[in-house]
Amino acid sequence: MPELPEVETIARGLAKRVSGDVIESVWLGQKPEPLKSSAQEIAAVLENSRIATVRRMGKHIVFDLERAGVARALLSAKSRNPKPSRPGSTVRPGRASSAPHTETDKGVRPTQAETTQTTAQWIVHLGMTGRLQVCEPQSEVLKHTHAILKLASGRELRFVDPRRFGRLSVARAAEFEAGGIEPLEADVGQFLALFRGRKTPIKSALLNQKLLRGVGNIYADESLFRAGIRPRRRASTITRDQLARLLTAVKDVLREAIALGGSSISDYVDADGEEGFFQLQHRVYGREGEPCLVCKTPIKRIVIAGRSSHYCPKCQR
């Protein structure tokens, strides 16, 4: 299940392989697709776009796109159809300050698009079982393939997701916002502020992407173990010192996991089809009943907000 380290690994692998390539055409599956934007919108944005960069934001993979040459089609289509930024898109409208400069739908940067290179973004969330594969056109189309992008290099970029928790969307310009703060970039002050006045269990707070983005179930449990904090502890009752330890633990765990290519649980593999190795470093996750590596006390498993949570009852308070 891809969390920050896995998504980072995948994004780096993709960046290596497809940066600079041009998307020539797009096929999207029928069905109730796992699309957050409409299929037409996605296809329109992707086709004839050049992939400038691939990077990670939280658990999202973001493809930064540039218009490749000709593409006037989209521009004219856009002005013909003044969409009020569809509610289904992942774009968050920032602060809704009704400031003096009230922008009407009409006339906002009208001619700029003619002269400037239009940029857009393709945002992929892998959910639990989503995968992006780069392959030759003749390689077998796996079951549950929901999108196929034909690249100018002759290869294909495919999105496969059996469980369909993954999501695809597009954003105009570079406006995608992933939610909370990046754990690896956070300082202690920002981190403390996240939990101030929150009565929710610290485990739930760590998983809340609007606060901290990228941490999922595995890394939340591992971080809490390293910091010696029980997952059920109310966030607001945890001391500054303990939270500072927690931030350090979160960063350590994520960095170590990235260095090992992520955790391969079930069928996770990176862009090269390689498994990660961080699962071998798990100290509590998936170790219910096994002895704590520090004190030998059996690891407990409880359910918090519907998520299984693993901890050592002696080492974590």
Added chain:
DNA sequence: ACTATTTCCTGGATGC
């Protein structure tokens, strides 16, 4: 403004 719970979805594991 928060917090807790339910829902989505399918493959793999388990149990009879």
Added chain:
DNA sequence: TGCATCCAGGAAATAG
């Protein structure tokens, strides 16, 4: 062997 049931998980939607 085959069938039913349960479980995993992130995040959006819903309910409190």
